[in-house]
Each structure stands twice: as C-alpha cells, then as structure tokens.
Amino acid sequence: xxxxxxxxxxxxxxxxxxxxxxxxxxxxxxxxxxxxxxxxxxxxxxxxxxxxxxxxxxxxxxxxxxxxxxxxxxxxxxxxxxxxxxxxxxxxxxxxxxxxxxxxxxxxxxxxxxxxxxxxxxxxxxxxxxxxxxxxxxxxxxxxxxxxxxxxxxxxxxxxxxxxxxxxxxxxxxxxxxxxxxxxxxxxxxxxxxxxxxxxxxxxxxxxxxxxxxxxxxxxxxxxxxxxxxxxxxxxxxx
Amino acid sequence: xxxxxxxxxxxxxxxxxxxxxxxxxxxxxxxxxxxxxxxxxxxxxxxxxxxxxxxxxxxxxxxxxxxxxxxxxxxxxxxxxxxxxxxxxxxxxxxxxxxxxxxxxxxxxxxxxxxxxxxxxxxxxxxxxxxxxxxxxxxxxxxxxxxxxxxxxxxxxxxxxxxxxxxxxxxxxxxxxxxxxxxxxxxxxxxxxxxxxxxxxxxxxxxxxxxxxxxxxxxxxxx
Numbered sequence: 510x511x512x513x514x515x516x517x518x519x520x521x522x523x524x525x526x527x528x529x530x531x532x533x534x535x536x537x538x539x540x541x542x543x544x545x546x547x548x549x550x551x552x553x554x555x556x557x558x559x560x561x562x563x564x565x566x567x568x569x570x571x572x573x574x575x576x577x578x579x580x581x582x583x584x585x586x587x588x589x590x591x592x593x594x595x596x597x598x599x600x601x602x603x604x605x606x607x608x609x610x611x612x613x614x615x616x617x618x619x620x621x622x623x624x625x626x627x628x629x630x631x632x633x634x635x636x637x638x639x640x641x642x643x644x645x646x647x648x649x650x651x652x653x654x655x656x657x658x659x660x661x662x663x664x665x666x667x668x669x670x671x672x673x674x675x676x677x678x679x680x681x682x683x684x685x686x687x688x689x690x691x692x693x694x695x696x697x698x699x700x701x702x703x704x705x706x707x708x709x710x711x712x713x714x715x716x717x718x719x720x721x722x723x724x725x726x727x728x729x730x731x732x733x734x735x736x737x738x739x740x741x742x743x744x745x746x747x748x
Numbered sequence: 749x750x751x752x753x754x755x756x757x758x759x760x761x762x763x764x765x766x767x768x769x770x771x772x773x774x775x776x777x778x779x780x781x782x783x784x785x786x787x788x789x790x791x792x793x794x795x796x797x798x799x800x801x802x803x804x805x806x807x808x809x810x811x812x813x814x815x816x817x818x819x820x821x822x823x824x825x826x827x828x829x830x831x832x833x834x835x836x837x838x839x840x841x842x843x844x845x846x847x848x849x850x851x852x853x854x855x856x857x858x859x860x861x862x863x864x865x866x867x868x869x870x871x872x873x874x875x876x877x878x879x880x881x882x883x884x885x886x887x888x889x890x891x892x893x894x895x896x897x898x899x900x901x902x903x904x905x906x907x908x909x910x911x912x913x914x915x916x917x918x919x920x921x922x923x924x925x926x927x928x929x930x931x932x933x934x935x936x937x938x939x940x941x942x943x944x945x946x947x948x949x950x951x952x953x954x955x956x957x958x959x960x961x962x963x964x965x966x967x968x969x970x971x
Contacts, residue, residue, distance in 0.1 A: 559845065561925060570804065577808065577812070577830070
C-alpha cells in the first residue's frame with residue numbers, strides 16, 4: 510500500500526467537500542476520468558468522511574433522545590419519589606466524595622497542573638519525522654506511544670534535553686509522577702536548556718503529586734523564576 | 749405557444765417581433781421569487797445536508813409521536829420506539845446526503861414507513877415470536893424505501909467509525925460533522941492550527957490504512 514501524500518489528500522478532501530472552484534473541479538474531474546487509482550481514493554475518502562459524519566449524527570441523536578427522556582420525566586406522579594431519590598443520591602454522593610476525595614498533595618497538584626501542550630507539528634518537518642510522529646501521539650493523548658517512540662530516540666541521544674523533557678511530561682500526563690520527577694528535574698538543572706524553567710516547575714509538581722513533599726520543598730526556585738510565585742502558592746496549600 | 753392571439757395581451761410600441769415578445773412574456777410569467785421557491789430544497793433537507801442539530805431535534809419532536817404510538821400498539825416499549833425512530837432518521841439522513849431525496853416536502857411519511865418496517869423486523873425476529881402484530885398492513889414491494897444496500901452501507905460506515913480512537917473522533921467530528929474550520933478547532937483545543945491540520949491528516953491516514961489492510965481486495969493501489 511503506497512502512502513497518500515498530504516497535498517493529494519487535501520485535494521481529494523476539497524473535491525469531496527465541494528470546496529474546489531469551478532475550474533479546479535473541472536480539472537480534477539478530467540483527471541478522475543482517466544485515473545482509476547484516484548477514483549478509488551476519492552471513493553474511499555468520501556466514505557470515510559461519511560462515516561465520521563454518521564458518527565456525529567449518532568452523537569446528536571443520543572443527545573436528543575436524552576433530552577426527550579428529560580422532558581417526558583418533567584411530568585408525572587412519580588416525580589415526588591424522584592425528589593426523595595435525588596436527596597438520597599446527593600447525600601450518598603457527598604459521603605462517597607468525602608471518603609474517596611484526593612489527599613492534600615493530589616488536590617494541590619490538580620489545582621495547579623496544566624499539561625504542556627507540546628510543540629507545533631509541521632508536516633514539512635520530514636527531517637525529524639520520528640520525533641514529530643511521537644509529538645502527534647502526545648497531542649492525541651497517547652502518552653505511552655509517545656514515550657516508546659521518544660525513548661527509542663533517547664537511546665541514540667541520551668543527553669538530549671528536549672526528549673527527556675517531553676518523556677517526563679508524558680509520564681506525568683500518564684499519572685506516573687514518580688518516573689516523571691527525576692527526568693524533569695535533570696532537565697531543570699541542565700545549563701542552557703530552553704526547557705529548564707518549565708522542567709523545574711513540572712518536576713516540582715511531579716514530586717507534589719507523588720507525595721514526596723520533603724524533596725518538593727527542597728526544589729530551589731530563584732526569586733525571578735517564572736514559576737516561583739506559583740510554587741509558593743502550592744507550598745502554602747500544602748501547609 | 750408564444751405568438752400573440754385574440755386571447756393574449758399585446759404590447760403595442762414595445763414588441764416589434766416574436767423574439768421580443770418571448771422575452772417579455774417570460775419576465776411576466778416567471779417572477780424571481782417563484783423560481784427561487786422551485787430551486788430551494790425544503791428547510792429540513794438543507795438542514796440534514798449541513799448536519800444541523802436543530803433540524804434533527806425538530807424532526808424528532810414532530811414525527812416521533814406517531815412512531816411511538818405504532819410501536820406501543822404492537823407490543824413494544826418507548827425505548828423500542830426510540831430505537832427504530834433513530835434508525836429511520838439515520839436512513840433519512842443518508843438518503844438526503846446521497847441526493848436520493850431532494851424535493852420531498854414531508855419527511856413524516858418516510859420516517860414512519862421506515863420505522864414501522866424496522867419494528868416489524870424486530871417483532872418477527874426469534875426473540876419476539878410470541879408477540880401479536882395488530883397493524884401489519886405492509887405490501888411486499890413497499891420496502892423500496894429502504895433498499896438492502898442502505899442497511900449494509902450504514903453497517904459498513906459504523907464499522908469504519910468504530911476504528912477511530914477518541915482523540916481522532918474529537919478532531920474529525922468537529923471538522924467534518926460540525927463543519928468548523930481548523931482555526932476554531934485549534935482554539936477550542938488549545939493547540940496550533942497546523943497541529944490540528946496534521947492530526948486530521950494522520951487520523952484519516954490511519955483510517956485509510958486500516959481499511960486498505962482489512963479490505964485489500966476492495967481498494968487496490970494502482971499508483
């Protein structure tokens with residue numbers, strides 16, 4: 510199976526979605542008339558798009574159905590029982606929340622953690638294809654896939670701060686703070702790294718998340734560090 | 749017949765020959781508004797063509813009651829009625845998207861007919877053999893509304909959609925179903941527009957690869 514390059518994919522997409530000008534459409538259709546492989550790609554892409562739209566329709570139908578149930582439920586003799594059930598559910602929920610609520614360090618982490626969105630992934634970055642492929646996985650939330658791909662690159666370049674930083678971020682996103690902390694803090698201490706400031710902040714948060722508060726309190730933040738104030742706020746919450 | 753006669757008006761001083769008369773007569777007999785009315789599809793058709801949730805909601809509200817009444821009378825529940833009605837709405841959507849329905853002004857009859865046959869299929873299935881159908885008046889040839897390949901196509905499309913992971917669905921749904929532009933999707937997800945463009949391309953390529961791998965005989969690369 511040969512790959513379909515991005516310009517060709519987007520040309521087919523524009524044709525299927527009716528976004529070509531009249532001249533472009535005519536030229537495309539002339540090519541279609543003689544190119545069986547292109548016709549096959551158009552049919553496939555049209556059906557894939559239709560499948561995605563059908564998925565969207567099913568989502569909307571599910572919502573409408575739920576709304577109908579709510580509307581039908583707004584009248585009727587059993588509504589009084591529903592009120593009691595709601596009160597019981599609220600009480601039960603509150604008790605359950607109290608029992609299972611996160612501890613203080615988990616709450617502090619949740620209050621302040623916003624995942625690094627990653628680097629822009631440009632299609633033209635063919636020279637770093639493996640790195641950007643992992644970045645796409647990272648942006649899609651496939652942290653384990655991203656870690657596997659970046660780790661393979663890190664074996665070739667063990668001192669690369671970008672790789673260690675993003676593997677640390679992916680570990681933190683995957684809720685493995687104990688693995689994330691040493692990676693991130695090693696980048697934080699690396700002279701000249703563009704990721705040093707963020708790595709110190711995320712490394713500090715990883716320590717908080719994993720409950721190692723003694724080490725977290727010992728992470729040094731210079732007065733002018735961009736995350737010094739936030740780190741102080743986290744420590745204050747932990748007190 | 750366009751030539752002037754004893755029963756049609758004449759325009760002395762304006763028309764000098766038959767060609768002029770033809771132009772004037774056409775202007776008087778086909779007002780612009782009338783032409784627009786003929787060309788424009790009904791609102792519900794254009795709504796389904798652009799995946800408008802309000803149109804879906806309106807169709808549901810206006811036509812579900814009749815289906816529910818029928819299903820409840822034939823041993824079904826409200827939930828059964830919702831199932832077959834949703835399926836009928838899905839068939840209607842597919843027909844509109846394929847251009848098979850363009851100028852029908854009343855979708856209720858179509859929805860009822862499809863939902864009814866779908867429910868009768870359920871009733872006649874092994875699990876419902878004990879039920880008694882009160883209103884089975886269908887004719888052998890009326891199922892032309894739902895040709896066999898429609899159900900096959902819907903099953904195939906659902907299978908394709910099932911292969912997408914949640915993240916791909918999130919991006920592709922916004923772009924292809926909601927028709928948002930890349931910039932709006934990127935702003936909503938807190939990433940760059942170029943990243944969304946790349947993610948969309950890669951998700952579609954994953955889908956293409958999985959389909960070509962599974963149905964290699966159906967789609968062959970000739971390039």
